[in-house]
Amino acid sequence: MTELIAIALPHERFQRSNSVAPSEHPNPLSPPLLMRPSPATLLCALLLLGAFAPVFVAAQQPITLNDVEKGLPDITADEPVAVEFSAKKAAQYLDRSALNWQKTKKCATCHTNLFYLAARPALSTILPDSGEVRSFYEDYRKVRWQKKGPTVAQGFWPIVVGTGLTLNDAQTTGKLSEVAREVLDIMWTVQREDGGWNWPDCDYAPMEIDDHYGVTIAALTVGIAPDGYAKTPQARAGLERLRKYFKNNPPKSLHHRAMLAWCSVRVDGIATEEQRNETLAELLALQLDDGGWSTSGFLTDWKGLARKDGRPLDTKTSDGYGTGLVIVIARELGLPAGDPRLRHGIDWLHSNQRESGKWFTRSPVNEARNLISNVGSAYAILALQACGEFPGGPLRIAQPASR
Numbered sequence: 001m002t003e004l005i006a007i008a009l010p011h012e013r014f015q016r017s018n019s020v021a022p023s024e025h026p027n028p029l030s031p032p033l034l035m036r037p038s039p040a041t042l043l044c045a046l047l048l049l050g051a052f053a054p055v056f057v058a059a060q061q062p063i064t065l066n067d068v069e070k071g072l073p074d075i076t077a078d079e080p081v082a083v084e085f086s087a088k089k090a091a092q093y094l095d096r097s098a099l100n101w102q103k104t105k106k107c108a109t110c111h112t113n114l115f116y117l118a119a120r121p122a123l124s125t126i127l128p129d130s131g132e133v134r135s136f137y138e139d140y141r142k143v144r145w146q147k148k149g150p151t152v153a154q155g156f157w158p159i160v161v162g163t164g165l166t167l168n169d170a171q172t173t174g175k176l177s178e179v180a181r182e183v184l185d186i187m188w189t190v191q192r193e194d195g196g197w198n199w200p201d202c203d204y205a206p207m208e209i210d211d212h213y214g215v216t217i218a219a220l221t222v223g224i225a226p227d228g229y230a231k232t233p234q235a236r237a238g239l240e241r242l243r244k245y246f247k248n249n250p251p252k253s254l255h256h257r258a259m260l261a262w263c264s265v266r267v268d269g270i271a272t273e274e275q276r277n278e279t280l281a282e283l284l285a286l287q288l289d290d291g292g293w294s295t296s297g298f299l300t301d302w303k304g305l306a307r308k309d310g311r312p313l314d315t316k317t318s319d320g321y322g323t324g325l326v327i328v329i330a331r332e333l334g335l336p337a338g339d340p341r342l343r344h345g346i347d348w349l350h351s352n353q354r355e356s357g358k359w360f361t362r363s364p365v366n367e368a369r370n371l372i373s374n375v376g377s378a379y380a381i382l383a384l385q386a387c388g389e390f391p392g393g394p395l396r397i398a399q400p401a402s403r
Contacts, residue, residue, distance in 0.1 A: 062130040063095040070103050075370040077360055085350045086357065087390070090381060091123040093357030097374045098133045108137055108160045110207050110217070111371045115378035118167035122381050122390040137164045138179050141186075150190055155197035158187035159214050163221040171392065176226045184229060187218065188238040195245030204368040205299055206255040207375070215245055216259035223266020223401050230267065230401030239401065243269045253302035254282055255295075262329045267401045280333050283326050284341055291344035292318025292352065293326045295372070296364040307365055320359025321372050323348055324379025331386040346387055349380050 082089070098116040101109065108114065113133050120129050140161045150157045165180035191197055199214035207213055219242055222230050229235055251257045257271075261279040264271035271279075286297045296313035299305055307313065327345050335342060354360055361376035363369070385393045 060127065062128045063092060063099065064130045065099050065103055065132055068096055068100045068103055070100075072100065072104055072369065075358070075360070075373045077362060077370075079354045079356060079358075079360065081351070082353045082355050082357075085353050087123055087126045089355075089357030090353065090377065091120070091127040091129070091357070093377060094120055094123070094374075094381070095127075095129055097358070097377070099130075101374075102133060102136050108140065108157070108164060110160055110213075110375065111204075111368075112374040113137075114160050114164045115167075115375045115382075117164040118171060119378035119381040119385075121168065121171035122385040122393065125391075134165075134168060137161050137168075141179050141183050145186070149186055152190045152192060153198055155187075155190040155192070156199045156214055158183055158190060159197060159199075159218045159221070162187050163217055166221050166225045170224055170226055174226055176229055180225075181229065184222065184225065185234055188234050191238055191241060193241070194248065195241035195243070196249070202368070203366050204363065204372075205302070205305060205365045206253070206295070207372070208368075210252070212249060212251065212256055213259065215242060215249075216256075216263050218242065219263035219267050219270065220259075223263060235401075236403070239267060239269075240403070242267075246270055253299050253305070254279070254286075255298035255302075258283055258298060258325065258329055262332055265332050269403060276333055280330060280335070283329065286315075287326075287341055287345070288316065288318050290318055291323075291348035293322035293345070295319055295322040295325075295361055295376075297322065299364060305365060313364060314362065317362070318348060318352070319361035319376060320349075320352075320380045321361040321376030324359070324376060324381075324383040327383035328379060328386050331383075337387040342387060346384065346389070349384060353380075 094116050098113040098120075101107075101112040113136075116133060117137065120133075140157065162180060162183040165177065165183060169175060169177050169180050187197075196211045196215050197218065199211040200208045201210060202208040219239070222235055222239065230239065246260065251260055257275075257279045260271045261276040264276060283293070283298075286293055288294065294315050294317055296317075297315040300313060300315060323345050327342055327349075330339070330342060331337065337343075349359065352359060358373055358377045359380045361370065361373045363372055381390070382393070384390055
């Protein structure tokens, strides 16, 4: 009888022999027996497994703060495209970029670690994360704000921290954690009378340039928050003020309208179904021949927005942020995952990941170290998840929170 043995990962079994028919076994009613290797063959197999096991275990160890260097790495367009898509490399890149920012800048931010917390759980079965980014966000409430909380002038902090924690809750436990609830409650205490919040204006479109983006993120977060948070008295009162802000501050660009369309799926009274459909049609019409979308394409109708060097916005180069955002919003607005336009976009994501695991996005207007690539990479994962490539996800069609 031929002796066969498979050198495999610990969870795999030895191969069964095909050289013995079931009727030839001592008991034809029992399952076929596994091959019995000779002692020498078994010893060889165990030695090989012993050699490979540490590699397997090490590969599953999460990346931690101790594994990343201090100092922001360069994010450049000349990084080669990966030979093939790798979810594991995507997880590693998201971990390294978020932890690197945490170690270097020591702050929560919308362009790196906020949407990391939303997207990273989609890859938890591929590679576990260290939990250090989540803990860092929780410490805002548990440590930093114990003696003195944020002021109205710092209104953006509860939005960023609350959004990260809430979306992470939605992606993991499906329950709103106590710390996330407390941060969302704090968010309303620093809301201005006009319904908005103070948001960073670094002249970095589209995320850090005006208050409007922050207000849409707040609305989206409250609408997604589990356990009916949007129906609490403080949330209902805050959402009424928020609606007033949107009424008095119309969107300046397609990117503004896209964010309004997205959050209006979750909170009513922000945009009508007709407005959502018009915005979706505008977004889909900007799909490039290669299947992707350009972030700059969402900004061309923003009056007064221009590059400092005088060059026109690059609307003909697909990037991770634009492609991921459109697919996520399209799914949120009800477009099927099998829609040919979305499948073309998914194909672009599969074929345009860089060797490090990121999806590159150039700073669309003014130089910002191309940090938008980090949130763009998170959106890429959320887009893949929204189209069924990864399990779970809070980004599902939902009834909007009503008045």
